[in-house]
């Protein structure tokens with residue numbers, strides 16, 4: 001059985017983390033692929049048409065394999081009117097400060113997963129990775145018949161076992177240090193990446209991809225020695241030249257010190273790791289995901305346009321202080337000299 005690295009034709013054991021919201025641009029995905037890693041396009045917030053365009057843009061820049069990443073469908077609960085009122089009231093001062101009227105919840109807040117998956121199948125990348133849950137058998141079968149490898153995300157051993165039973169080709173093990181949204185669907189242990197990798201390597205047979213807090217060549221080497229086939233790095237690429245990271249976000253990352261990250265539901269309603277700011281401190285009653293994500297969208301867009309890091313979701317992992325600027329190829333060379 002060829003290894004995952006061989007099946008994907010990789011020269012480096014490093015996957016660029018998919019970063020939805022415009023960070024993992026086609027330029028960044030292609031640059032990582034051209035340097036020998038696996039680039040991942042974070043497509044969860046894209047419409048089906050945008051997924052097709054982004055896939056075509058990657059193909060114009062590279063002939064190397066790449067991954068498209070989506071959020072697995074989740075059961076969502078509708079918030080009550082008083083919950084919406086309270087969440088709106090909490091955000092209103094931030095809106096007033098930006099010269100915006102109070103936020104309003106748009107009627108439809110969740111995307112159409114089936115249509116997104118159809119668009120991804122059309123792009124036909126080497127890999128379809130997903131987070132936040134499990135895919136149905138028919139989804140996995142649609143990937144299999146097209147020769148697309150399916151990679152799920154687990155935050156603990158039990159989730160990894162469930163994904164293996166579902167028949168995925170590989171599993172991203174997301175340790176607690178990882179940036180951005182927690183990818184699991186059951187109780188999150190916020191596991192140490194190295195310990196989780198070691199434990200999973202003993203109880204799961206599919207190839208494993210370790211993620212969370214991997215910022216140096218020594219970190220990468222350690223998880224491979226612990227049994228991972230590949231590593232997935234996000235924070236390490238946030239300040240890459242080719243990344244879509246906004247100027248105020250880049251400045252906040254450059255100034256970050258160890259211990260500056262928190263787990264917060266303030267921006268999206270789903271727990272995610274990022275830098276502390278006025279919004280993480282000031283929002284105590286967010287709506288569930290995806291409603292809170294929709295409710296904060298206007299604030300985040302206005303904040304980015306005004307260069308205001310205090311109202312942006314500044315996703316960052318615990319390794320943020322070890323991040324550096326540079327091209328994707330330079331960052332990869334630091335992770336795998």
Ligand SMILES: Cc1cc2nc3c(=O)[nH]c(=O)nc-3n(C[C@H](O)[C@H](O)[C@H](O)COP(=O)(O)O)c2cc1C
Pocket residue numbers: 017018019020021023042043044069070130131153174177178179180181183211212213214232233234235236238315316317318319
């Ligand atoms: C801005 C941003 C967006 C992210 N979006 C996604 C996503 O859409 N899908 C996903 O599977 N992971 C996403 N992640 C998380 C990464 O896949 C991964 O778990 C994490 O980057 C690994 O930890 P590290 O940052 O410490 O390297 C995102 C990370 C960042 C920084």
